[in-house]
Each structure stands twice: as structure tokens, then as C-alpha cells.
Amino acid sequence: MNQESNQRDGKKPYEPPQLVTINLRPDEAVLGHCKNASGGGPTPGCGIILGGCQSLGS
Amino acid sequence: MRDALAQTRTPSAAGGAAWSSQFSVGGVSVQLTGDDSAAVTLLPSLVPFRAEIGISDITIRVERAEKLGPSRGPRLFDSGALWRLYGSEAGFQFDFTAPVFGDQPYKRLLVDSGFSRATLQVSEDVFATVPSSAPLDYPLDELLIMHRLTQEKAIELHSSGIVGTDGIGNLFVGHSGAGKSTTTRLWTANEDVEVLSDDRIIVRRDEPQYSGRMQMYGTPWHGEAAYASPGSAPLARIFILEHGQGNVLTRLSPSQGVAELFARSFVPFHRHEYVDSALEFLQELVEAVPCYHFAFEPDQRAVDTILNLHD
Numbered sequence: 001m002n003q004e005s006n007q008r009d010g011k012k013p014y015e016p017p018q019l020v021t022i023n024l025r026p027d028e029a030v031l032g033h034c035k036n037a038s039g040g041g042p043t044p045g046c047g048i049i050l051g052g053c054q055s056l057g058s
Numbered sequence: 059m060r061d062a063l064a065q066t067r068t069p070s071a072a073g074g075a076a077w078s079s080q081f082s083v084g085g086v087s088v089q090l091t092g093d094d095s096a097a098v099t100l101l102p103s104l105v106p107f108r109a110e111i112g113i114s115d116i117t118i119r120v121e122r123a124e125k126l127g128p129s130r131g132p133r134l135f136d137s138g139a140l141w142r143l144y145g146s147e148a149g150f151q152f153d154f155t156a157p158v159f160g161d162q163p164y165k166r167l168l169v170d171s172g173f174s175r176a177t178l179q180v181s182e183d184v185f186a187t188v189p190s191s192a193p194l195d196y197p198l199d200e201l202l203i204m205h206r207l208t209q210e211k212a213i214e215l216h217s218s219g220i221v222g223t224d225g226i227g228n229l230f231v232g233h234s235g236a237g238k239s240t241t242t243r244l245w246t247a248n249e250d251v252e253v254l255s256d257d258r259i260i261v262r263r264d265e266p267q268y269s270g271r272m273q274m275y276g277t278p279w280h281g282e283a284a285y286a287s288p289g290s291a292p293l294a295r296i297f298i299l300e301h302g303q304g305n306v307l308t309r310l311s312p313s314q315g316v317a318e319l320f321a322r323s324f325v326p327f328h329r330h331e332y333v334d335s336a337l338e339f340l341q342e343l344v345e346a347v348p349c350y351h352f353a354f355e356p357d358q359r360a361v362d363t364i365l366n367l368h369d
Contacts, residue, residue, distance in 0.1 A: 020317070022318060024321050025322075031204075032138045033140065034196070
């Protein structure tokens with residue numbers, strides 16, 4: 001069935017699939033670092049006190 | 059800092075533990091038990107989430123250990139810094155290290171595969187070095203909840219949750235730097251809203267006997283704007299945030315929505331079952347709640363664009 005007949009039948013014209021790249025942020029997703037270094041939230045229990053904190057921001 | 063109000067002394071018959079504390083995050087309840095008050099101390103950030111619950115979803119027995127030896131089970135995942143995951147007879151073993159304590163773990167969580175019963179071993183060195191430390195600190199608290207959510211219809215998203223005066227919630231999802239805290243500040247500047255969190259929101263489907271709707275919950279793990287509420291609200295819309303020009307909203311197809319949300323979710327990647335569970339839930343979520351891409355400018359017009367939106 002071609003596009004013209006699709007339109008005649010009221011169907012949505014065929015659109016070829018598109019490849020969309022979506023970036024993952026594994027460094028944020030695995031909770032491998034402190035959330036922030038400002039002292040808020042969980043930071044006091046994290047690596048700042050223990051000397052291992054590297055902030056990734058929020 | 060410790061909060062004595064967050065702890066209760068219980069009869070020693072309960073598993074031999076004299077002290078306990080309870081809290082609930084995103085519909086997941088957790089009970090800590092231990093032999094002294096220090097063992098069940100809650101972080102200040104968890105205190106607003108304190109809850110009195112009969113039977114908790116997760117029970118953690120906190121124990122002091124003289125030294126924690128090297129792990130024997132197979133290594134399943136390495137976060138690259140704060141924690142590593144190993145297989146164990148009962149389920150999983152999370153080991154936490156810090157430069158100040160050398161190569162050996164200073165804390166170890168042994169938990170069953172259903173994430174319902176656990177033993178948390180904390181090195182005596184921790185209490186000696188940091189007397190005010192709380193055993194269930196970051197990132198263990200978030201890791202535990204995040205893993206437990208794989209057993210339920212729920213997910214944690216990198217997002218800010220804002221509730222209007224009508225009690226309906228909008229969820230603004232984004233990586234670090236996408237504008238969650240900025241969006242939160244814009245909304246709180248002129249609107250009468252409640253912010254559940256400016257960085258981490260848990261979304262779950264309400265029990266069918268109640269509404270069966272998608273509900274969003276605040277968490278203790280806040281962002282720069284420091285909003286962290288134990289409240290919850292029905293979820294009306296989801297916006298994938300991106301700095302842009304003109305405050306442009308684009309409705310996403312379900313497949314686009316799932317992909318964008320998955321990239322901004324907190325899911326344990328070390329087991330495909332957990333990833334499958336997350337994707338299945340996200341599919342349900344985007345079928346139930348409209349999902350938009352929102353390229354916004356950081357001023358009041360961004361708020362007005364959302365307020366004037368009609369699906």
C-alpha cells in the first residue's frame with residue numbers, strides 16, 4: 001500500500017524509523033560518589049568526613 | 059548530629075535488640091535494630107521520614123565488628139568509588155570503603171535477594187573515628203531503597219517534584235545541570251506550591267484498592283535547593299528538562315518517554331531482571347501519565363508555559 005492510498009484511507013503516512021541517541025550518565029546513576037559537597041543532604045554521612053568524597057553535583 | 063527522638067528503646071525479646079528506629083521513603087518502610095542508641099541513629103536528613111510502622115518492608119540488624127575482612131563472594135558490581143557489590147550465600151553483600159580506613163571495608167551490608175532482611179556490620183573504627191556517624195548513611199540508604207524498588211512497581215527518578223494548590227503534581231526530570239533546582243526556584247518564587255524534592259523523586263502506582271494512580275513521593279536525597287519532603291501527591295505530568303530557547307513543549311511518544319526516563323532513573327544495572335522491572339514500570343508510567351520534552355528558559359515564562367498547558 002503506497003502513501004497516496006494511505007492518505008485516502010485516512011491512515012497516518014508512513015514515517016521511517018529514526019535512530020535517536022539518548023545519553024546515559026552512569027557516574028550519576030550508580031551512586032558511586034557524594035551527591036554534593038555543600039554539606040546538605042546525606043553529605044555528612046558520606047565521604048567528606050571519611051576523606052573519600054567527590055561531589056557530582058545534583 | 060544525633061536525634062534522640064528518632065530512636066526508641068524496645069523490649070529485648072525482639073530479636074535480642076534493645077534499640078530500634080523506623081523510617082519510610084517512597085512507600086518503603088525500614089526498621090533499624092541494634093544493641094545501643096548509636097547503632098540505630100538516623101541521619102538528620104532521614105529524621106523527617108521517621109515513621110511508626112508495625113511491620114517494616116526492610117529490617118536491618120546493626121552490629122559492630124572489630125574488623126571486616128576481605129570479601130569472599132564473586133564481585134558483581136563496582137561503583138568505582140564508594141561501594142562494591144558481591145554475591146553471598148543469602149543474597150548480596152555491599153562493601154563500603156573510604157581512604158581514611160584503608161583498603162578494607164569499614165561497613166558491610168548483608169541482605170537477602172528480596173531486600174527485606176539485612177545485617178549491617180559497622181567497623182568499630184567508624185565509631186572511634188566519627189562518633190556522630192549514622193550507620194545507615196549515604197549512599198547506603200539510597201542504594202537500599204533503590205534495590206528494594208526493583209521488587210515493587212516503582213522507580214526512583216532524577217527529578218524535582220512540585221505540587222500545586224490543587225494537590226496535583228508535576229515532575230521535572232533531568233540529569234545534573236538540566237535545571238531541576240532552577241525550575242524549583244522559579245516555581246517557589248511566585249507560586250504557592252509544595253516541593254517534594256528538588257533532585258530525587260520516587261514514583262509508584264498506588265494500591266488498586268485506593269486510586270491505582272501514579273503517585274510521586276519526596277525523598278531525603280535533595281539537590282542544591284535543599285527540598286526534601288516525606289509527602290506525596292498524584293502525578294499529572296512529566297517533563298524532561300533541557301535548557302533551551304522559547305519554552306518549547308514537545309509531547310513524547312511512549313517509546314521516547316521510556317528511553318528518556320530510563321536514562322534519568324536510578325536502577326541497579328548489575329542484574330537484567332532489575333533493568334527489565336524498571337523498563338516495564340516505565341512503560342506503565344508513560345501510558346498513564348503524559349510525558350513532554352521541555353526546552354525552557356530560566357524565567358517566569360517557563361512556569362507560565364506549564365500553567366497554561368492543556369493536554
